Amino acid sequence: VITISRPSITSLEEEYVVDAVRSGWVSSHGPYVERFEAMWGWLCGETEAISVTNGTAALQLLLMGLGVRAGDEVVVPSLTYVATANAVRSVGAVPVVVDVQPQTWCMDADALDAAVTSRTVGVIAVHAYGHPADMDRIDAVARRASLWVIEDAAEAHLARYKDRAVGALAGGAAFSFYGNKIFSGGEGGAVTTGDRRLAERMRALRNQGVRSHDDRFAPSLVGSNFRLSNLACALLCAQLERRDDIVEQRTRVVRAYRAALASAPSVTLQPTADWATPAPWLFSVCTERRWMLEDTLDRDGIESRRLFPALSGLVAVREVGGNRHPTPVSDALALTGLSLPTYPDLSDEVVERVVAAIASVATDADPVLAAPRA
Numbered sequence: 001v002i003t004i005s006r007p008s009i010t011s012l013e014e015e016y017v018v019d020a021v022r023s024g025w026v027s028s029h030g031p032y033v034e035r036f037e038a039m040w041g042w043l044c045g046e047t048e049a050i051s052v053t054n055g056t057a058a059l060q061l062l063l064m065g066l067g068v069r070a071g072d073e074v075v076v077p078s079l080t081y082v083a084t085a086n087a088v089r090s091v092g093a094v095p096v097v098v099d100v101q102p103q104t105w106c107m108d109a110d111a112l113d114a115a116v117t118s119r120t121v122g123v124i125a126v127h128a129y130g131h132p133a134d135m136d137r138i139d140a141v142a143r144r145a146s147l148w149v150i151e152d153a154a155e156a157h158l159a160r161y162k163d164r165a166v167g168a169l170a171g172g173a174a175f176s177f178y179g180n181k182i183f184s185g186g187e188g189g190a191v192t193t194g195d196r197r198l199a200e201r202m203r204a205l206r207n208q209g210v211r212s213h214d215d216r217f218a219p220s221l222v223g224s225n226f227r228l229s230n231l232a233c234a235l236l237c238a239q240l241e242r243r244d245d246i247v248e249q250r251t252r253v254v255r256a257y258r259a260a261l262a263s264a265p266s267v268t269l270q271p272t273a274d275w276a277t278p279a280p281w282l283f284s285v286c287t288e289r290r291w292m293l294e295d296t297l298d299r300d301g302i303e304s305r306r307l308f309p310a311l312s313g314l315v316a317v318r319e320v321g322g323n324r325h326p327t328p329v330s331d332a333l334a335l336t337g338l339s340l341p342t343y344p345d346l347s348d349e350v351v352e353r354v355v356a357a358i359a360s361v362a363t364d365a366d367p368v369l370a371a372p373r374a
C-alpha cells in the first residue's frame with residue numbers, strides 16, 4: 001500500500017538517535033534538546049524556541065502562558081485538526097469557530113471581525129495544509145479589538161508569508177513534529193515567540209511550573225509536564241540538517257501533481273495566494289466525485305485522506321456553543337477535499353498513478369464542478 005505520508009529517515013537520523021541512546025541522555029535533558037531549540041528558533045527567525053511533547057501541548061502551553069481563563073473565547077478557523085479546539089477547551093475556554101477563505105483555506109479576517117464579543121481574548125490563526133494565513137488582515141482586526149494572535153503552524157514548517165517565516169508572525173506559534181509532518185521527531189512539538197517574558201513563563205509551565213529561581217520540587221506556578229526527550233530531539237536535529245533535501249523532494253512531488261492536474265476537468269487544486277510560499281505538506285484537491293476517486297485510488301493500493309471535517313460540527317465546539325457562525329466554505333471543503341500521498345521518497349511513477357486515477361473519474365465530456373472556487 002502507498003501510504004499518504006511517510007517520514008524520511010536516513011543513516012544520519014540513525015546515527016544521532018543511537019548517539020543519544022548510548023550517551024544515556026534519553027530523557028528531557030541532553031545536548032540534542034538545546035541544539036534542536038537553537039536551530040528551530042533560528043530557522044523561524046525567532047528569538048525563543050521551546051521544545052514540547054507534541055503540537056497540541058504547544059498550543060496548550062501558549063494558551064496557559066498567555067493566561068487564558070475559563071469562559072474566555074478564542075476564535076479559531078473551521079478548517080483545522082480538532083487539536084486546535086481541544087487545546088482551547090483544555091484551559092476551560094470556548095473555541096469560537098469562523099469560516100475560511102476559498103483563496104487560502106485559512107481564517108477569513110472579516111469572519112473573525114464579525115465573531116468578536118466582549119468575552120473574546122484572542123485568535124489562533126491556523127496555517128492550513130501548509131498555506132500561511134493572511135496575517136496582516138487578521139492582525140488588523142485583532143489590534144482593533146485588543147486581542148492577542150498566535151499561529152498554529154503545525155502543518156506549515158518553514159512556510160513563508162510575504163517573505164517572512166511562519167512562527168515569527170504573531171505573539172507566538174505552535175508546531176507539531178508528528179510522524180506525518182514535514183520534519184518529525186516521532187512525536188514532538190515546539191513553540192516560538194519573540195517575547196522573552198512569555199518564553200520564561202512557558203519554560204516554567206512546561207516543567208510543572210518551576211521557575212529559574214524556584215526550588216525544583218516547590219514550584220511557584222501551576223504547570224504541567226510538556227518536556228520533549230533528547231531522543232526525539234536527536235531525530236529532529238538530523239531532520240533539520242537534512243531540511244533542504246526534505247523540502248526539495250516534497251516540492252518535487254507537489255509540483256508534479258500541480259503540473260499534471262493544472263487543466264484536469266475533474267478537480268480544483270489547493271490554492272496558493274500570490275504572497276504565499278506554502279510548505280509542501282499534504283497536497284490536496286477538491287472534487288464532487290470524491291467517493292469515486294477514493295475508491296479508484298483504494299483499488300490501486302493508494303491511500304488518500306479526506307480534508308478535516310468542519311470543526312463547528314465536532315463535540316469540542318458544539319457542546320460549548322462555539323458553532324454559532326456559518327462556515328459554508330469549510331463545509332464545502334470538508335465534503336469535497338481529498339489529500340493525496342505527499343512525502344520525499346514518493347516516486348514519479350506513483351504520482352502518475354494518482355493522476356491517472358483522477359483522470360479516470362471524470363472527463364472533459366463529463367465535467368465535475370468542484371467547490372468552492374477561489
Ligand SMILES: Cc1ncc(COP(=O)(O)O)c(C=O)c1O
Nearest residue numbers: 054055056081083154176177178
Ligand atoms: C493544525 C494542527 N494543529 C495541531 C496539531 C496537533 O499536533 P500533535 O498531533 O503533534 O499534537 C496538528 C496535527 O497533528 C495540526 O494539524
